[in-house]
Amino acid sequence: MNKISIKIGVLFFLAIFLLECISMVFLHNNILHSRVHEELTSLQTRGNNHREILEASFHDETIRHIAMMEARTDIQVILTRPDGTIYMSSNRVTEDMKKIMKTVPKHVPHEGLILEDDWKNEAYIASISPVLVDQKITGYVYMFQNTQKIKELISGLNQHFLIAGLLSLLFMIIIIFTLTRYVTQPLIQISEATKRISKGEFSVSLPKLGKDEIGDLGESIKVLASDLEILKNERNEFLASISHELRTPLTYIKGYADIARRQETKGEDRDKYLGIIFEETGKLSKLVKDLFNLAKIDENTFSIEKEKVHLRPYFQSIIGKITPALKENQMDLVLECSDDLYLFLDPIRFEQVILNLIDNARKYSEANTKVRVEARNISGKVHIKIQDEGKGIPEEDLPRIFERFYRVDKSRTRALGGTGLGLAIVKQLVESHGGTIKVTSHPNIGTTFEIIL
Numbered sequence: 001m002n003k004i005s006i007k008i009g010v011l012f013f014l015a016i017f018l019l020e021c022i023s024m025v026f027l028h029n030n031i032l033h034s035r036v037h038e039e040l041t042s043l044q045t046r047g048n049n050h051r052e053i054l055e056a057s058f059h060d061e062t063i064r065h066i067a068m069m070e071a072r073t074d075i076q077v078i079l080t081r082p083d084g085t086i087y088m089s090s091n092r093v094t095e096d097m098k099k100i101m102k103t104v105p106k107h108v109p110h111e112g113l114i115l116e117d118d119w120k121n122e123a124y125i126a127s128i129s130p131v132l133v134d135q136k137i138t139g140y141v142y143m144f145q146n147t148q149k150i151k152e153l154i155s156g157l158n159q160h161f162l163i164a165g166l167l168s169l170l171f172m173i174i175i176i177f178t179l180t181r182y183v184t185q186p187l188i189q190i191s192e193a194t195k196r197i198s199k200g201e202f203s204v205s206l207p208k209l210g211k212d213e214i215g216d217l218g219e220s221i222k223v224l225a226s227d228l229e230i231l232k233n234e235r236n237e238f239l240a241s242i243s244h245e246l247r248t249p250l251t252y253i254k255g256y257a258d259i260a261r262r263q264e265t266k267g268e269d270r271d272k273y274l275g276i277i278f279e280e281t282g283k284l285s286k287l288v289k290d291l292f293n294l295a296k297i298d299e300n301t302f303s304i305e306k307e308k309v310h311l312r313p314y315f316q317s318i319i320g321k322i323t324p325a326l327k328e329n330q331m332d333l334v335l336e337c338s339d340d341l342y343l344f345l346d347p348i349r350f351e352q353v354i355l356n357l358i359d360n361a362r363k364y365s366e367a368n369t370k371v372r373v374e375a376r377n378i379s380g381k382v383h384i385k386i387q388d389e390g391k392g393i394p395e396e397d398l399p400r401i402f403e404r405f406y407r408v409d410k411s412r413t414r415a416l417g418g419t420g421l422g423l424a425i426v427k428q429l430v431e432s433h434g435g436t437i438k439v440t441s442h443p444n445i446g447t448t449f450e451i452i453l
């Protein structure tokens with residue numbers, strides 16, 4: 001048994017027990033009252049019956065007949081004269097009876113009275129019926145019934161109630177036990193599953209928990225666990241990639257620095273090695289900068305400060321920055337953007353998006369090719385296309401190029417200074433602007449990146 005089952009079980013039990021007690025007491029009192037009432041009225045009716053016979057014929061014969069009728073029952077009939085002296089009794093008159101007979105009120109109605117109804121404390125219950133002949137009271141019919149019988153009846157009733165109470169209590173406990181188990185079982189399974197998840201066991205298996213809120217909770221936890229697992233794996237992969245990426249330039253730097261500092265290294269060679277070291281340090285600092293940017297975007301510690309930007313001059317200024325690099329590769333850039341396009345964006349962050357994409361177009365294209373930058377308003381959204389005539393991206397790599405450190409041709413790309421973070425940053429930045437980015441590519445024809453904002 002676990003804590004929650006006990007808690008729910010006890011609460012259930014107390015509530016139902018209270019309810020049962022109240023209804024039992026109520027029922028018991030009702031039955032008891034009506035049984036006693038029944039006995040009392042039947043006694044009085046019986047007395048009235050005798051009285052009617054007497055009123056019809058008040059003769060010794062009739063009186064003896066009545067006495068004989070009651071002599072064998074547990075009821076005793078006594079007939080008195082108007083002054084109270086006993087005329088006839090079906091049995092011996094006891095002291096208790098005499099005591100009750102003394103309590104007769106002055107005026108007794110014709111339909112009679114209950115003289116004693118205290119079945120609990122007295123030996124008899126009793127009734128009285130006056131006998132009227134020619135409008136004159138000729139006597140009283142007293143009826144007595146031993147309360148022993150009623151007491152037995154009541155104690156039988158109590159016993160039944162006790163048995164019924166105990167039985168329903170037993171059933172109640174069994175039902176509550178099974179019900180609480182049924183209700184709490186899924187919760188316990190969920191709690192155990194979360195404990196396992198927190199220990200790093202992500203492949204939790206929860207049985208079907210039904211279609212209610214608890215079932216939903218179970219489903220959410222499964223999703224959470226698998227998300228956590230993916231996240232953890234991603235993080236591990238990411239860390240592995242980072243250390244790998246850092247190691248390569250560092251090995252170069254260390255190796256060339258070692259050769260460069262040797263006495264026998266010629267000045268000319270030393271310059272070459274120092275050049276390599278400088279280049280590798282450059283790559284390293286770009287890598288670290290990119291990583292830092294990505295981490296900032298991930299943490300959301302980074303805010304996009306949007307402002308209204310006139311697109312044409314904005315693109316022209318970006319293109320101005322990258323043209324020298326393109327010229328070096330003998331490449332041309334064409335801008336196609338009408339003068340009436342405006343966008344809300346963070347100019348500094350978005351410049352990085354465009355620069356990264358144009359830089360890719362430059363890096364992965366041959367000489368004498370063109371890059372087109374195009375912005376258009378299509379049904380209220382601005383579509384920005386960056387199109388090159390480069391070597392393209394194989395179809396199987398397309399879905400993965402936005403992943404961190406993903407490069408199509410690792411060794412060649414690294415030679416070009418690529419770390420595989422550029423597009424990951426582009427995607428994050430576009431998404432934090434509320435936009436989407438798509439890519440289409442045909443090997444040896446070219447690649448097009450399309451941003452929709």
Ligand SMILES: Nc1ncnc2c1ncn2[C@@H]1O[C@H](COP(=O)(O)OP(=O)(O)OP(=O)(O)O)[C@@H](O)[C@H]1O
Nearest residue numbers: 360361364392407408413418419420421422423447
């Ligand atoms: N325009 C393109 N043409 C052909 N291949 C591309 C193009 N853009 C990206 N790629 C491929 O996608 C990979 C990922 O690009 P991404 O910009 O993320 O990394 P990178 O250019 O290698 O490094 P970085 O941008 O960090 O310097 C590249 O290595 C390249 O193989």
Ligand SMILES: [Mg+2]
Nearest residue numbers: 356360422423
């Ligand atoms: Mg790039």
